[in-house]
Amino acid sequence: MKEHKIQKPGIIGWIDYRLPIFTFADSFLNKYPTPKNLSYLWSMGSIAGIMLVLQIITGVFLAMHYTPHVDYAFDSVENIMRDVNYGWLLRYMHAVGASMFFVVVYIHIARGLYYGSYKGPRELLWQIGVVIFLTMMATAFMGYVLPWGQMSFWGATVITNLFSAFPVVGKYIVTWLWGGFSVDNPTLNRFFSLHYLLPFLIVAFVMLHLIALHEHGSNNPTGVEVKTKKDTIPFHPYYTIKDMFGFIVFFLIYFYMVFFSPNSLGDPDNYIVANPLVTPAHIVPEWYFLPFYAILRGIPNKLAGVCCMFGSILILFFLPWLDKAKTKSGTYRPYFKWFCLLFILDTIALGYLGAQEPQGIYVILSRLCTLYYFGYFLAILPLLSRFETPLPAPNSISEDYAKKHCQ
Amino acid sequence: MKIRIFLIAFFIVAGAGIAYAHDHGEKIEWLYKKWPFSGIFGTVDRQAAQRGYQVYKEVCSTCHAMKYRSFRNLSEIGFSEDEIKTIAAGYQVKDGPDDSGQMFDRPGKSSDKFPSPFANEKAARAANGGAYPPDLSLIIKARENGPNYVYSLLQGFTEKPTDMTMGTGMNYNKYFPGHQIAMPKPLSDGQISYSDGTVATTEQMSSDVVIFLQWAAEPEMERRKKMGLKVLLFLAVTGVFFYLAKKRIWKKVD
Numbered sequence: 001m002k003e004h005k006i007q008k009p010g011i012i013g014w015i016d017y018r019l020p021i022f023t024f025a026d027s028f029l030n031k032y033p034t035p036k037n038l039s040y041l042w043s044m045g046s047i048a049g050i051m052l053v054l055q056i057i058t059g060v061f062l063a064m065h066y067t068p069h070v071d072y073a074f075d076s077v078e079n080i081m082r083d084v085n086y087g088w089l090l091r092y093m094h095a096v097g098a099s100m101f102f103v104v105v106y107i108h109i110a111r112g113l114y115y116g117s118y119k120g121p122r123e124l125l126w127q128i129g130v131v132i133f134l135t136m137m138a139t140a141f142m143g144y145v146l147p148w149g150q151m152s153f154w155g156a157t158v159i160t161n162l163f164s165a166f167p168v169v170g171k172y173i174v175t176w177l178w179g180g181f182s183v184d185n186p187t188l189n190r191f192f193s194l195h196y197l198l199p200f201l202i203v204a205f206v207m208l209h210l211i212a213l214h215e216h217g218s219n220n221p222t223g224v225e226v227k228t229k230k231d232t233i234p235f236h237p238y239y240t241i242k243d244m245f246g247f248i249v250f251f252l253i254y255f256y257m258v259f260f261s262p263n264s265l266g267d268p269d270n271y272i273v274a275n276p277l278v279t280p281a282h283i284v285p286e287w288y289f290l291p292f293y294a295i296l297r298g299i300p301n302k303l304a305g306v307c308c309m310f311g312s313i314l315i316l317f318f319l320p321w322l323d324k325a326k327t328k329s330g331t332y333r334p335y336f337k338w339f340c341l342l343f344i345l346d347t348i349a350l351g352y353l354g355a356q357e358p359q360g361i362y363v364i365l366s367r368l369c370t371l372y373y374f375g376y377f378l379a380i381l382p383l384l385s386r387f388e389t390p391l392p393a394p395n396s397i398s399e400d401y402a403k404k405h406c407q
Numbered sequence: 408m409k410i411r412i413f414l415i416a417f418f419i420v421a422g423a424g425i426a427y428a429h430d431h432g433e434k435i436e437w438l439y440k441k442w443p444f445s446g447i448f449g450t451v452d453r454q455a456a457q458r459g460y461q462v463y464k465e466v467c468s469t470c471h472a473m474k475y476r477s478f479r480n481l482s483e484i485g486f487s488e489d490e491i492k493t494i495a496a497g498y499q500v501k502d503g504p505d506d507s508g509q510m511f512d513r514p515g516k517s518s519d520k521f522p523s524p525f526a527n528e529k530a531a532r533a534a535n536g537g538a539y540p541p542d543l544s545l546i547i548k549a550r551e552n553g554p555n556y557v558y559s560l561l562q563g564f565t566e567k568p569t570d571m572t573m574g575t576g577m578n579y580n581k582y583f584p585g586h587q588i589a590m591p592k593p594l595s596d597g598q599i600s601y602s603d604g605t606v607a608t609t610e611q612m613s614s615d616v617v618i619f620l621q622w623a624a625e626p627e628m629e630r631r632k633k634m635g636l637k638v639l640l641f642l643a644v645t646g647v648f649f650y651l652a653k654k655r656i657w658k659k660v661d
Contacts, residue, residue, distance in 0.1 A: 036660055078475050078544070081627070088627040089634075233660055241653045248646040252639060259635025260447050263548060271549035271624075272541075281584075341410065345417055352421075402661075 028214060033232035034239050035220035037401045042218060043246030044108040049206065050247060051101040056199050058094040059143075062087075066146065068192035070185045073148035074273040092262040098140050099265045100254045102288035105133060110344050114337075116328030117219040123320040125212035130316045132205045137289070137313075139198040142191040144286055149270030154283045156183045156191070162296070165303040182276065222400045223328025224393050231397035282357065290354030291347050295373065297358045298366030308370065315377050322377050325385035332391040336384055343376045435582055437552070437559040440614060444621050445554075447636065450629055451622050453485035458601055459619025460484065462612045465599050467543060470535060470590075472523035475544035476623050479517040484622055491517045498522050536576040538589030547617070547624040554617050556582070561613040564592035 007017040016022040065084050067076040080087035109129070112118055118126035141159060145152045160177050164170040179186030217226055226232055233239075257265070265287060269280045285293050292309050299305035315322075330337045350369045356362040394400035443452045460481065463473070478495040482488065495515035500522055503510035515522070523542075525531035532539050547553035559582040567579030567586075577587040594609045601607050622628070 082475060088631060092631075237656050238660065241649065241656050245646065245649040245653045248642055248649055252642050252646065255635065255638050255642065259631055259638065262631075268549050268551050268553065271545045337410075338413070341413065345414075349421065405660075 028210070028235075029240075030234065030236045032214060032217075032235040033226070033229070034218055034235050035226060035231060035397050036233045036238070037220050037222065037397050037404075038218065038239070038242075039221055040242075040246055041107065041111040042220075043243050043250075044104050044111065046243045047246060047250050048101065048104045048108055051097060051104060052199065052202060052206065055094060055097050055101060056203075058090045058097065059196070059199065061090050062094055063196060066192075068146070068189050070148060070188055070274070073146060073188060077147045089258075092258045095266065096254065096257045096262055098143060099286070099288065100250075100257070101136070102140070104250070105136065106288070109133065112219075113343070114330040114340050115219055115221060116223050116323070116325075116330065118320045119323070119328050120320065121216045122212070122219065125209060125216075126320060127317055128205055128209045128212055130313070132202055132209060133316075134313060135198055135202050135205060139195060139202065140286065140288065142195040142198070144270075145188065145191045146195060147270060148188065148274045150272045150274055150278070150280050151267045151270040151283070153183060153274035153276065154280055155285055156187065158283055159285070160187075162306045162309075165306045167303070219328065220397060221329060221331065222394055222397060223332070224395075224397055224400070227396050228398070284355055287351065287355070290352075291350035292354075294350040294354035294366045295370045297354070298363060298370050308374075312370075312373060315374070319377065319381075323381040323385060325388065325390065327390040327393060329393065332393045333384075333388060334391060335388050336381075339376060339380050339384065343372070346372045346376070435584070437555045437582055438562060439555050440558055442554055442618070442621070444618065444628060447632060449632060451484060452618055454603065455615045455618040456484035456622050457486065457619075458603065458605060458612075459615035459617070459622075460486075461599060461601065462594075462616040463543070463619055466593050466612075467616065468521070468524060470524055470531070470540040472525070472540075472542045473521045473544045473623060474523055474542055475520075476626075477518060477520050478515065480626060483626060484619070488517075495519060536589060538576075540590070543620055543623065545624050547621045549624075553624070554621055557620060558613050558617045560588075561594055561616070562609055 005017065007013055012022055062080065065076060065080045065087065067073055077091070080091050082088075084090075112126065112129070141155075145156045160174055160183065163173040163177065166173065175181060177187070178184065179190060217232075267284060267286075284290075292312055295312050296305045296309040299308055325333065325336065327333050330340050346369050350366065350373065353362055353366045353369060358366075394403070443450060443455070478491050481491050481494065486494070495517050498515035498519070499512045500515045500519050501510055502513050505511055525534060528539055541549075546557060550556045560580060563580040563582035564578060565581055567573060571579065571586070573579060574587055577589060578591050579586055580588045594612050596608050597606075599607050599612070605611060625631075
């Protein structure tokens with residue numbers, strides 16, 4: 001039985017009676033009851049949202065000046081940098097923005113790992129997040145190909161060639177991806193098309209992510225679910241103002257990079273136009289792919305390496321069922337805390353190793369780190385919940401909040 | 408607290424490991440210079456950039472193109488409109504086709520791109536013993552630590568070690584990876600006479616041309632940094648207000 005609605009006075013009331021966008025906005029951005037003990041780590045979600053919007057806006061304007069053709073792509077990017085009004089600003093915001101987007105999303109994911117945000121009833125919320133992460137990676141990869149520099153071309157060649165590892169169908173998949181027999185104009189064209197499409201898919205996934213989030217509300221540093229009204233505060237003004245401050249701090253770092261160090265995260269080789277006849281000495285992906293690249297290279301068998309690389313992300317889908325512990329937050333899990341922290345450091349270490357030449361000690365370290373990466377999910381987490389005795393978590397969010405703030 | 412100690416210990420160990428690993432590779436020590444364009448207040452030294460243009464024009468441009476720069480852009484490093492017109496008019500530029508379908512040569516205009524020394528890559532390779540002199544528009548951005556790399560490279564043409572065998576047509580350079588470079592020694596002391604009277608030592612010319620090339624690679628640099636300072640200042644001030652507002656609003660939460 002549907003609740004009988006009453007039309008409120010005024011134009012807003014008239015519209016809302018027919019299309020409840022104002023009710024929706026009110027419940028999502030204004031009244032949304034939020035745990036009152038969230039740290040600044042919980043600002044990463046909305047910062048990521050801002051970055052998505054900024055990437056789309058700058059990207060749309062860049063696309064107005066960009067030419068997706070192997071003979072003109074590099075020149076058109078230089079034209080943007082030199083002759084389009086504020087083109088350099090658009091491009092640097094977009095390129096640095098991609099990196100910063102990943103920084104924020106990685107912190108967002110790490111926060112979820114430590115505080116057990118993937119646990120029931122937020123399993124789907126977490127999985128949609130993994131889908132967003134995967135789509136972001138595909139988008140970033142294809143975006144990096146567009147300037148058609150040396151690293152664009154060779155990065156695209158190496159990554160698409162990974163699919164050739166699959167037996168029988170492998171080489172057909174690669175030809176199909178390329179739209180030809182090497183990375184060439186058809187590849188660039190489809191990458192441009194998809195690079196423009198995928199961000200809007202991300203927007204759709206973000207909507208789902210938000211719907212799932214609002215169903216059970218945000219997790220919080222104690223991992224204790226909201227019990228009474230006293231545990232929560234309305235999103236506005238408390239978290240709007242807190243997030244605004246978070247944005248500014250983030251923007252200080254982001255715009256410092258944009259204006260004073262815009263190329264430090266990129267590879268100098270990408271300012272050399274793509275040349276299929278000259279292979280760069282070191283083909284290195286962008287920093288945000290390095291942990292997965294290290295896993296790929298650490299494994300001696302190509303097919304196994306490719307499977308492990310994809311597996312290292314796909315395994316996140318199963319995380320809610322691999323970790324059976326009832327206690328959510330790492331704060332109250334004396335052993336999990338260290339293993340989780342070590343996992344985060346392990347991923348950073350893999351990132352470092354992915355940038356090194358694949359020889360000697362680096363290969364051995366990559367393998368050890370890969371072992372811990374998978375060991376964390378497949379052995380440590382399932383076993384830990386059986387043997388670990390969690391510390392007593394606070395009775396409620398407000399009890400914990402009072403203890404920390406009102407002494 | 409324990410977490411912090413753990414993190415600090417981890418990064419110290421990791422840092423030491425990285426430092427150790429890096430000491431063990433063969434590494435070329437470049438010449439370093441404090442550049443006027445580096446740092447957040449960095450600017451283009453107009454005088455040096457103009458001298459650098461002279462080096463580029465008289466030396467580099469015989470082999471290296473710079474296709475992303477036009478004569479008109481020279482106003483950004485302090486050349487006057489008349490000077491630019493004179494510079495441009497000193498070149499013959501291929502234009503056309505005209506009404507009869509013929510290509511023709513005409514004197515350069517300020518809107519023209521810098522003419523390339525060779526018609527295409529094949530012609531450039533044929534004239535340079537198979538090597539292709541790279542376009543210099545982006546050279547500073549296209550090399551790791553570009554300014555110091557180019558600065559070192561230009562001064563790195565020394566006598567080769569006696570035990571080294573060189574490929575045909577290759578020259579020894581102590582800063583070039585592999586130490587064999589197709590480019591012959593481009594600069595020698597007193598090779599050009601600067602119109603502003605500066606003594607043209609190899610070091611001076613290398614430094615000047617790097618300043619010019621840095622401008623060619625990042626013509627937006629001055630505007631970018633100026634805008635950046637304003638943006639960061641604005642954000643910092645706004646940040647203070649948001650912080651105070653946050654403190655005040657959150658006081659109500661108990």
